[in-house]
Amino acid sequence: MVFVFPALLASLAVLGNASPVAQPAITPAPKAPVAKRATSCTFSGSNGAASASASQTACSTIVLSNVAVPSGVTLDLSKLPDDTSVIFQGTTTWGYKEWAGPLLQIQGTGIKISGASGALLNPDGARWWDGGGGSSGKTKPKFFAAHNLISSSITNLHIQNTPVQAVSINGANGLTITGMTIDSSAGDSQGKNTDGFDIGSSTNVVIDGANVYNQDDCVAINSGTDITFQNGVCSGGHGLSIGSVGGRDNNVVDTVTFYNSEVKNSVNGIRIKGIENDTGTIKGVTYNKITLASISKYGILIEQNYDGGDLDGGTASSGIPITGLTIENISGSGAVSSSGYDVVVTCGSGACTGWTWSNVVVTGGKKYAKCTNVPSGVACS
Numbered sequence: 001m002v003f004v005f006p007a008l009l010a011s012l013a014v015l016g017n018a019s020p021v022a023q024p025a026i027t028p029a030p031k032a033p034v035a036k037r038a039t040s041c042t043f044s045g046s047n048g049a050a051s052a053s054a055s056q057t058a059c060s061t062i063v064l065s066n067v068a069v070p071s072g073v074t075l076d077l078s079k080l081p082d083d084t085s086v087i088f089q090g091t092t093t094w095g096y097k098e099w100a101g102p103l104l105q106i107q108g109t110g111i112k113i114s115g116a117s118g119a120l121l122n123p124d125g126a127r128w129w130d131g132g133g134g135s136s137g138k139t140k141p142k143f144f145a146a147h148n149l150i151s152s153s154i155t156n157l158h159i160q161n162t163p164v165q166a167v168s169i170n171g172a173n174g175l176t177i178t179g180m181t182i183d184s185s186a187g188d189s190q191g192k193n194t195d196g197f198d199i200g201s202s203t204n205v206v207i208d209g210a211n212v213y214n215q216d217d218c219v220a221i222n223s224g225t226d227i228t229f230q231n232g233v234c235s236g237g238h239g240l241s242i243g244s245v246g247g248r249d250n251n252v253v254d255t256v257t258f259y260n261s262e263v264k265n266s267v268n269g270i271r272i273k274g275i276e277n278d279t280g281t282i283k284g285v286t287y288n289k290i291t292l293a294s295i296s297k298y299g300i301l302i303e304q305n306y307d308g309g310d311l312d313g314g315t316a317s318s319g320i321p322i323t324g325l326t327i328e329n330i331s332g333s334g335a336v337s338s339s340g341y342d343v344v345v346t347c348g349s350g351a352c353t354g355w356t357w358s359n360v361v362v363t364g365g366k367k368y369a370k371c372t373n374v375p376s377g378v379a380c381s
């Protein structure tokens with residue numbers, strides 16, 4: 001237990017809270033106005049998560065140093081005052097339990113989350129991995145609910161071996177994630193649904209320089225506006241995905257850019273999925289300067305007949321138009337396995353318009369014979 005700070009005690013006293021040293025955990029919400037919160041608090045060990053959660057309003061900087069989060073507990077920093085900094089130090093661990101999670105939750109405005117040099121967030125997902133992913137076998141906790149982060153940043157976090165999905169971004173407006181590593185490569189035989197970034201209902205999100213080693217989507221954007229993923233590396237998973245779009249509360253994807261990134265050792269390179277017979281919008285999506293290598297099934301897969309599985313044979317529908325799509329500077333010479341397909345485009349009637357397709361080189365696999373309603377200039381089959 002490391003939460004003994006003269007400054008924290010002073011601030012608690014100012015707030016009229018007479019908590020003894022051992023119990024900053026019962027700090028109530030401060031009464032406004034809070035004069036100063038220039039307090040840095042460090043939390044460690046098995047009480048660290050509870051103490052940090054309870055002290056959110058008292059600390060302008062929260063240092064989580066070698067925190068061991070007990071089983072079945074969320075490391076919960078969802079009530080942070082504006083402009084709080086959260087710094088992970090050493091190794092953060094989580095106990096084992098079959099539950100839905102999340103294991104980590106951070107929310108607020110002007111929040112600066114960072115990993116100190118050498119810091120590791122290690123939920124040790126192998127304890128849950130059984131090949132069943134999110135749909136069968138053990139109930140596996142989702143890892144990081146990065147929800148409702150406004151004008152915030154996440155810098156240099158290194159996450160290792162998530163039980164299932166790693167980072168869920170929802171309700172963000174103005175979030176920059178820089179230099180994040182998500183390495184669940186140890187799950188290549190039993191890990192499943194270990195998505196890197198799942199993004200929904202968010203605006204102005206930039207993910208720069210991420211390294212994702214996993215077994216599902218590297219990035220999946222179900223909805224949102226002004227989202228950029230750049231300078232990233234994706235390995236082992238299902239590629240750079242829009243969707244699936246449709247059937248949710250928010251079914252609008254508008255202005256998304258994937259730029260200067262590499263997808264390797266993956267099932268797909270680039271993928272856009274509109275759910276058959278649903279409604280929504282996919283507009284202004286750009287993939288530029290993407291390098292593909294060792295893709296097993298689809299170099300580029302764009303479908304409006306998604307029904308839970310790839311190319312299940314349904315008829316592409318027109319309720320989720322894909323407009324203003326740009327695919328350019330894609331380097332994938334010999335990238336696709338000989339049993340896979342280079343490019344698949346299945347559009348509904350009139351539902352794919354305003355596409356730019358230039359300098360796309362994706363080869364190695366088969367040509368797909370059943371592309372439908374392919375916009376002019378697009379090489380499919």
Ligand SMILES: *[C@@H]1O[C@H](CO)[C@@H](O)[C@H](O)[C@H]1NC(C)=O
Nearest residue numbers: 276277305306307314315317
């Ligand atoms: C989509 O609608 C068509 C026409 O009503 C129907 O034949 C088809 O089965 C539907 N597809 C799905 C996946 O529900």
Ligand SMILES: *[C@@H]1O[C@H](CO)[C@@H](O)[C@H](O)[C@H]1NC(C)=O
Nearest residue numbers: 288289328329357358359360
């Ligand atoms: C992408 O390709 C276009 C032409 O297809 C070219 O004008 C542009 O400079 C390229 N951009 C990058 C970032 O390579």
